[in-house]
Amino acid sequence: MTSLFDKVILNNGVEIKNRLVIAPITLFSSNPDGTLNDAEKEYLNLRGKEIGLYILGATSVNQEGISFENQPRAINENDLPSLAERAKIIKDQGAKVILQLHHGGIDSDKDYSGVDPVIIDKLTNEEINKIIEDFGKATEFAIKSEHDGIEIHGASGYLLQQFYSRHFNHRKDEWGGTDEKRMNFLLKVIDKCCEIRNKYKKPEFIIGYRITPEEPYKDGLTMNECIKLVN
Numbered sequence: 289m290t291s292l293f294d295k296v297i298l299n300n301g302v303e304i305k306n307r308l309v310i311a312p313i314t315l316f317s318s319n320p321d322g323t324l325n326d327a328e329k330e331y332l333n334l335r336g337k338e339i340g341l342y343i344l345g346a347t348s349v350n351q352e353g354i355s356f357e358n359q360p361r362a363i364n365e366n367d368l369p370s371l372a373e374r375a376k377i378i379k380d381q382g383a384k385v386i387l388q389l390h391h392g393g394i395d396s397d398k399d400y401s402g403v404d405p406v407i408i409d410k411l412t413n414e415e416i417n418k419i420i421e422d423f424g425k426a427t428e429f430a431i432k433s434e435h436d437g438i439e440i441h442g443a444s445g446y447l448l449q450q451f452y453s454r455h456f457n458h459r460k461d462e463w464g465g466t467d468e469k470r471m472n473f474l475l476k477v478i479d480k481c482c483e484i485r486n487k488y489k490k491p492e493f494i495i496g497y498r499i500t501p502e503e504p505y506k507d508g509l510t511m512n513e514c515i516k517l518v519n
Contacts, residue, residue, distance in 0.1 A: 296340070302436070304340040304491050306382060312345035312388040312439065314356065322348070322361035324370040330516030332374060336381030346390035349426040350419065353415070354401040355392030362387065362426035370435035381420065386434040386494060389426045389481075391419065394456065408450050409458050416463060416473065419447070424479055426478040427495075431484070434483055437494025439479060448474050451502055452517060454507040471517055 296304040336342050347360045354361070360374075362365045372388070378385040396405040409417075425439070430438050442448035444458045450456040450474040457464045464470050477498065485493045501514040 295446040297436075298494060300491055300494065302384070302494060303381070306340040308339050309341040310335060310343060310383075312343040312386075312441070313339050314345050316356060316358050318358045318360045318370070320358060322359060322363075322367060322370070322475050324360075324373050329373075329377060332377045333381070336378040336383040336385075339381070339383040341386060342378045342383040343388055344378070344388040344435075345388055346373075346441060347387055347426070349389050349391055350422040352401055352403045352406055353391030353393070353396055353419075353422075355390070355396050355429065355446070357400055359390075361387065361401065362429040365429075366415060366499055368429060368433055371429060371435070375433050380492055384494070386437045386439050386496065387426075387433075388439040388498070389423055389430075390441040391422075391447040393450045395446060399407075406447065408456060408463075413461075413465075414474075420473070421474050422466045423477045425485050427481045427484040428488075431488050431490060431493060436492075437496065438481060439496040439498055441483065442474060442476070443498040443500040445500070445503075449503075449509070450476065452513070453503060453509050455509075457508055467513060467516060476519045479488070 292308060293306045296307055317331060319325050324500060347362050348354045350363055393406050393408060398404055406506045427438055452470050454458050456469050460470055463473055485495060499514055501511050503509040
């Protein structure tokens with residue numbers, strides 16, 4: 289198991305000091321408005337020591353994407369102080385810190401977002417393009433708050449996975465109907481995040497993507513479809 293402690297060089301040249309990674313855990317521990325509090329600080333201060341990479345869990349990119357109680361947010365400038373403090377707490381322990389960007393889609397919760405859940409078959413082109421822009425803005429907030437990178441949450445049945453899944457996506461336009469069209473939204477989100485990285489001239493900024501490779505129900509994602517997406 290000694291390789292756990294070997295450094296890793298990512299494909300953008302960034303060195304991670306070892307292979308120990310904290311997965312993006314949903315904590316339900318921020319304030320109701322998504323800001324940082326003392327209990328969350330205490331928890332984070334215990335978690336980053338000797339870790340190579342720390343992924344801060346599901347941070348909503350817009351109001352309608354909020355999916356659970358006390359979810360952290362990267363929606364507007366008011367979120368920057370809490371984002372920056374979380375990042376500093378982890379980095380001060382010696383780990384690289386990644387912000388996971390999240391949108392719940394149909395799993396968004398009106399009790400916390402204040403609006404109805406997002407159903408992809410009902411979205412207009414304008415609404416879809418706004419969500420793509422929201423992922424870009426959240427990436428910008430991650431850079432401004434001195435995170436080392438982002439992870440796009442394309443897993444666990446949330447919005448990006450819903451777009452790629454035949455189970456959820458029944459559109460017949462540029463956003464659905466074939467594997468390639470159902471993949472279109474995901475790729476445009478990735479492109480937007482990369483565009484923001486380039487805007488800030490930050491080649492060292494890490495951009496990752498979390499994927500769930502299969503779904504257990506009719507017309508759900510298959511391993512072959514997910515290999516196609518990865519490629």
